[in-house]
Amino acid sequence: MVLADLGRKITAAIRSLNNATVINEEALDTMLKEICTALLESDVNVKLVKVLRESVRKSIDFDEMAGGLNKRRMIQTAVFKELMKLVDPGTKQWAPVKGKPNVVMFVGLQGSGKTTSCAKLAYWYQRKGMKTALVCADTFRAGAFDQLKQNATKARIPFYGDYTESDPTKIAVEGVQKFKDENFELIIVDTSGRHKQEESLFEEMLEVSNAISPDNIVFVMDASIGQACEAQARAFKSKVNVASVIITKLDGHARGGGALSAVAATQSPVIFIGTGEQIDEFEQFKAKSFVSKLLGMGDMDSLIEK
Amino acid sequence: MFSVFKGLVGSRTVSKEQLAPVIAKMRLALIEKNVAAEIAEKLCQSVSEKMEGKALGTFEGVASVVKTAVQEALVKILTPKKPVNVLRDALAAKSAGQPFVITFCGVNGVGKSTNLAKIAFWFLENQLRVLIAACDTFRAGAVEQLRTHRTRLDAMHPGNNIHLYEKGYGKDAAAIAMEAIQYARDNKYDVVLVDTAGRMQDNEPLMRALAKLIKVNQPDMVLFVGEALVGNEAVDQVVKFNQALADNSQADQPRIIDGIVLTKFDTIDDKVGAAVSMAYITGQPIVFVGTGQTYTDLKNLNTKAVC
Ligand SMILES: Nc1nc2c(ncn2[C@@H]2O[C@H](COP(=O)(O)OP(=O)(O)OP(=O)(O)O)[C@@H](O)[C@H]2O)c(=O)[nH]1
Ligand SMILES: Nc1nc2c(ncn2[C@@H]2O[C@H](COP(=O)(O)OP(=O)(O)OP(=O)(O)O)[C@@H](O)[C@H]2O)c(=O)[nH]1
Ligand SMILES: [Mg+2]
Ligand SMILES: [Mg+2]
Numbered sequence: 001m002v003l004a005d006l007g008r009k010i011t012a013a014i015r016s017l018n019n020a021t022v023i024n025e026e027a028l029d030t031m032l033k034e035i036c037t038a039l040l041e042s043d044v045n046v047k048l049v050k051v052l053r054e055s056v057r058k059s060i061d062f063d064e065m066a067g068g069l070n071k072r073r074m075i076q077t078a079v080f081k082e083l084m085k086l087v088d089p090g091t092k093q094w095a096p097v098k099g100k101p102n103v104v105m106f107v108g109l110q111g112s113g114k115t116t117s118c119a120k121l122a123y124w125y126q127r128k129g130m131k132t133a134l135v136c137a138d139t140f141r142a143g144a145f146d147q148l149k150q151n152a153t154k155a156r157i158p159f160y161g162d163y164t165e166s167d168p169t170k171i172a173v174e175g176v177q178k179f180k181d182e183n184f185e186l187i188i189v190d191t192s193g194r195h196k197q198e199e200s201l202f203e204e205m206l207e208v209s210n211a212i213s214p215d216n217i218v219f220v221m222d223a224s225i226g227q228a229c230e231a232q233a234r235a236f237k238s239k240v241n242v243a244s245v246i247i248t249k250l251d252g253h254a255r256g257g258g259a260l261s262a263v264a265a266t267q268s269p270v271i272f273i274g275t276g277e278q279i280d281e282f283e284q285f286k287a288k289s290f291v292s293k294l295l296g297m298g299d300m301d302s303l304i305e306k
Numbered sequence: 307m308f309s310v311f312k313g314l315v316g317s318r319t320v321s322k323e324q325l326a327p328v329i330a331k332m333r334l335a336l337i338e339k340n341v342a343a344e345i346a347e348k349l350c351q352s353v354s355e356k357m358e359g360k361a362l363g364t365f366e367g368v369a370s371v372v373k374t375a376v377q378e379a380l381v382k383i384l385t386p387k388k389p390v391n392v393l394r395d396a397l398a399a400k401s402a403g404q405p406f407v408i409t410f411c412g413v414n415g416v417g418k419s420t421n422l423a424k425i426a427f428w429f430l431e432n433q434l435r436v437l438i439a440a441c442d443t444f445r446a447g448a449v450e451q452l453r454t455h456r457t458r459l460d461a462m463h464p465g466n467n468i469h470l471y472e473k474g475y476g477k478d479a480a481a482i483a484m485e486a487i488q489y490a491r492d493n494k495y496d497v498v499l500v501d502t503a504g505r506m507q508d509n510e511p512l513m514r515a516l517a518k519l520i521k522v523n524q525p526d527m528v529l530f531v532g533e534a535l536v537g538n539e540a541v542d543q544v545v546k547f548n549q550a551l552a553d554n555s556q557a558d559q560p561r562i563i564d565g566i567v568l569t570k571f572d573t574i575d576d577k578v579g580a581a582v583s584m585a586y587i588t589g590q591p592i593v594f595v596g597t598g599q600t601y602t603d604l605k606n607l608n609t610k611a612v613c
């Protein structure tokens with residue numbers, strides 16, 4: 001399961017507080033240390049972990065607090081709240097509106113899973129009865145159009161692209177216009193992989209975005225990414241108006257904590273997660289139920305209620 | 307009476323208490339640089355053990371001594387235990403009349419196919435004839451991706467020195483690799499570069515299929531492709547790829563990973579830790595470093611610059 005290891009470790013750390021005879025600063029520090037280690041092992045950004053640690057500390061005032069049970073409860077609640085902050089920026093998840101054209105642009109680092117996830121998203125809403133289409137505005141990667149085309153064809157999703165045109169903005173504009181004219185409701189634009197160190201690639205992204213004015217920009221993140229995630233996510237956000245995150249490759253062992261750091265950096269909620277290479281290996285993401293699963297919420301509730 | 311002196315002397319050797327906070331800081335600094343937590347811990351522990359009780363020079367502080375020790379440890383991890391010279395090996399195979407076969411493997415999207423193309427370019431520049439074997443018969447567009455690279459490389463190096471051996475999608479990758487190697491023998495290609503589909507290290511059927519491809523074809527070199535962006539997963543990836551190859555080889559001396567291609571090194575600024583994690587766990591050299599998306603963006607690891 002996604003982040004299962006992390007969940008287990010955090011729950012264990014919180015439980016150890018229940019076994020402590022006295023709850024003082026030392027007990028709190030021990031627990032926080034365990035939690036922070038678990039977070040770092042899951043690739044959560046070092047700075048975010050520091051913030052979490054300090055926020056929990058600050059929210060607990062040992063002099064002011066009454067009995068032991070109350071202390072436990074306050075500490076547990078503080079940890080839970082901080083963890084929620086990590087996965088939930090508190091902004092509303094985007095969803096396409098039926099009966100009008102919704103334009104979505106995908107952006108992200110090289111190989112993060114954009115093209116695959118574009119097809120997955122199109123397939124998801126197509127099954128919900130929406131008229132969806134794909135536009136390939138990746139003119140850079142070898143075989144990019146073939147990849148999108150083969151995915152789209154297999155899922156019977158209309159697509160647009162061009163083997164010879166080298167200007168992604170031109171293709172994006174043409175594709176979006178074509179599908180708008182044909183009354184498509186969800187038009188998804190795939191773009192090339194890029195990174196903040198190459199300014200021209202970022203300029204190109206901005207140009208495409210300005211030309212098609214998307215209703216939503218989705219930042220796609222690979223679940224295995226480590227500490228470099230934060231700076232990249234921040235850079236994407238500051239260039240274009242990223243409003244959603246998709247985390248891919250959460251099948252298997254991935255820790256996902258680095259990718260979650262993208263939530264804080266972009267202040268954008270995770271809308272879907274990818275759990276395999278097939279087009280239907282795609283799940284909607286709900287932060288609340290995710291954290292409850294992560295912490296074994298049943299446990300969490302009973303811990304907090306005590 | 308001597309205890310006074312002992313105390314003085316003692317203050318110039320490094321105690322556990324003095325070390326602990328410095329080491330803790332160092333550990334976090336390594337993690338911040340994207341070294342896997344487990345590796346950072348092990349590294350710090352071994353440095354700490356080595357340092358404890360050691361005498362300090364007159365003007366040395368504990369922090370600077372620890373820093374030097376960690377740097378030395380990093381250099382050691384990143385320095386290949388035996389020299390690697392892919393070109394020399396390929397030339398040796400050529401003189402023996404055999405194609406030199408390299409298989410590329412790794413998880414999804416790390417840059418296997420792109421860096422395979424860069425390496426093809428590098429071989430062409432060195433006057434070797436290259437055959438690319440399209441053994442990713444699964445991912446949409448995988449074959450066309452290689453075909454595009456072949457066409458471009460052929461235009462850059464005219465003279466029929468690069469060829470793509472492909473059988474489309476859905477076929478058995480191990481069998482295609484075998485045919486490709488035979489094709490290279492028959493048609494005097496010097497190097498065979500085998501592209502494989504990306505796979506998650508926990509996906510047992512796919513890992514078994516990779517092990518089979520390697521077992522039946524016995525390539526001269528198995529390169530694990532990992533991206534510099536990867537965090538703690540780096541450890542699990544290389545461990546499980548090695549494990550899968552070993553488990554399925556049924557040989558006394560199982561074929562495992564011979565080296566690493568570290569990709570996307572241009573995307574991580576100073577967060578170079580994945581290099582350390584991968585090299586530490588495998589004990590294998592980082593043979594190539596990918597530093598961009600064009601054919602010339604292929605470098606050797608500059609150990610000094612990383613540490
Ligand atoms: N196991 C697994 N693989 C995935 C998932 N999502 C994508 N992939 C694989 O990851 C690899 C890269 O995916 P792409 O969709 O090509 O990534 P991209 O971001 O479009 O790549 P560029 O266009 O080159 O930047 C492919 O092998 C995909 O099959 C997932 O959720 N799970
Ligand atoms: N910035 C940068 N991008 C790279 C580098 N190497 C590869 N890429 C990009 O990473 C993306 C994925 O590369 P591929 O070669 O398709 O990766 P792969 O491992 O073959 O992917 P699958 O076959 O789908 O598993 C492409 O957009 C490449 O251009 C590199 O060194 N630096
Ligand atoms: Mg793509
Ligand atoms: Mg590939």
